[in-house]
Amino acid sequence: xxxxxxxxxxxxxxxxxxxxxxxRDVQAMERLYGLTSARLMGLMLRILQDEGxxxxxxxxxxxxxxxxxxxxxxxxxxxGWLCVIARNLALDxxxxxxxxxxxxxxxxxxxxxxxxxxxxESSGGERVLYRCLRHLKPGVRRLIVLSYVHxxxxxxxxxxxxxxxxxxxxxxxxxxxxxxxxLEQ
Amino acid sequence: MSGTxxxxxxxxxxxxxxxYVAGDMTPACRRxxxxxxxxxxxxxxxxxxxxEALVPLQEELPPIPPPARxxxxxxxxxxxxxxxxxxxxxxxxxxxxxxxxxxxxxLLLALWIYVRxxxxxxxxxxAPLRYQNGEVVLIVSGxxxxxxxxxxxxxxxxxxxxxxTTRMLYLWGQIGEGESPQFLGRxxxxxxxxxxxxxxxxxxxxxxxxxxxxxNRQPTPDTALYRGPCxxxxxxxxxxxx
Numbered sequence: 001x002x003x004x005x006x007x008x009x010x011x012x013x014x015x016x017x018x019x020x021x022x023x024r025d026v027q028a029m030e031r032l033y034g035l036t037s038a039r040l041m042g043l044m045l046r047i048l049q050d051e052g053x054x055x056x057x058x059x060x061x062x063x064x065x066x067x068x069x070x071x072x073x074x075x076x077x078x079x080g081w082l083c084v085i086a087r088n089l090a091l092d093x094x095x096x097x098x099x100x101x102x103x104x105x106x107x108x109x110x111x112x113x114x115x116x117x118x119x120x121e122s123s124g125g126e127r128v129l130y131r132c133l134r135h136l137k138p139g140v141r142r143l144i145v146l147s148y149v150h151x152x153x154x155x156x157x158x159x160x161x162x163x164x165x166x167x168x169x170x171x172x173x174x175x176x177x178x179x180x181x182x183l184e185q
Numbered sequence: 186m187s188g189t190x191x192x193x194x195x196x197x198x199x200x201x202x203x204x205y206v207a208g209d210m211t212p213a214c215r216r217x218x219x220x221x222x223x224x225x226x227x228x229x230x231x232x233x234x235x236x237e238a239l240v241p242l243q244e245e246l247p248p249i250p251p252p253a254r255x256x257x258x259x260x261x262x263x264x265x266x267x268x269x270x271x272x273x274x275x276x277x278x279x280x281x282x283x284x285x286x287x288x289x290x291x292l293l294l295a296l297w298i299y300v301r302x303x304x305x306x307x308x309x310x311x312a313p314l315r316y317q318n319g320e321v322v323l324i325v326s327g328x329x330x331x332x333x334x335x336x337x338x339x340x341x342x343x344x345x346x347x348x349x350t351t352r353m354l355y356l357w358g359q360i361g362e363g364e365s366p367q368f369l370g371r372x373x374x375x376x377x378x379x380x381x382x383x384x385x386x387x388x389x390x391x392x393x394x395x396x397x398x399x400x401n402r403q404p405t406p407d408t409a410l411y412r413g414p415c416x417x418x419x420x421x422x423x424x425x426x427x
Contacts, residue, residue, distance in 0.1 A: 024263075026260070026263060026264070029259075029263060030256075030260070033256055033259065037255070037256070038248035038249055038250045038251065039248045041249045041251040042247055042248050042249045054251075055252050055254070055255050058251050058255050059255050059258050059259055062255075062259045063259060063262060063263070066259075066263050076236060076237060077233070077236060079240060080233070080239075080240040081236065083236070083240055084205075084206060084236055087208050129238075129242065144207075145242075147207060147209070148208070148239060151208060153209070154209060172207070172209070173200070173203070176203045176207060177199075180199075180234075
């Protein structure tokens, strides 16, 4: 897969997770927190749009990492693993809030950020991904970014975009496959 | 299709991995997939592949420093957790030390209880002290021990009736006829136990007669309130006959 080079700070993560899993090393945990907390806070805030809730969830995330670091077997990207855990926690929280009627956000303010997200001026490493994203149809690209970056569930997208659920699911599925094929070239 | 064969299907693994990484799964489905990843390499590989493909989307997000309270709280929570994760013997050492000390004390107490009665079981000598009229009133027994501070004299009334046990009496030992009695101690209650230092025990070994006076003036056999001979007891032959 034609992926950008891994940044140096990401290379540090896997050994840190190993030290946490095997030695319960608080210093390794502190270092991991220093390297990743602001980025993961940004990720969660993007999904939850609530700073207090994101901070609380960030704490939950790192406790999960502390206890479950052993589940990361050193294969693949440690940063990717952290992002998936953070996303899953944020998505669960977001969906609870939606069910309880505590999130009434509008998609429209996000439209601007989507443009920035796929800007060709992005730093070199991400260009491949953005080039592939730009190859997608705008509607599909929007669905993927709203779903993946902002954590909108398929049901939420159905309501907000007034499209059939089946269409949304198949569009996202096709878009992701297309994106993957492009990245593999 | 059995589980293992099912998850060897690349397109199925790919579809599941895409849904997992994109966050399009219920928490229960997600947990099941995470469990499957531990034993299905094809699925785990597909998840890794998708994870790495989409992660640059997250890297572009602006970092937002979290409030300081977050790390403070995490640090506070993981410190006790670190204690709990220490090996058992390291976690419980204060309790283990306390348990060892308690056990040691209990063993010493048991040993002391076991040894002490054996030493006091049989007296080394006995002296029945009588009134002038010949009636035995007081029994003095001597228990010798090789350990310093363990030799004792025990004075016991033979009959409590009519005895003024509050009165203080003085016990003396007389080595031989005409010798001056040597003061041994005060008898102050119904049963009195006197600890005998080693140098005093040498006197007791030679004592032929015990005298009791009502004051601290040296008595004679005639002026003493009670008097009686000291009888050595030889226990070895008796004990061996049982």
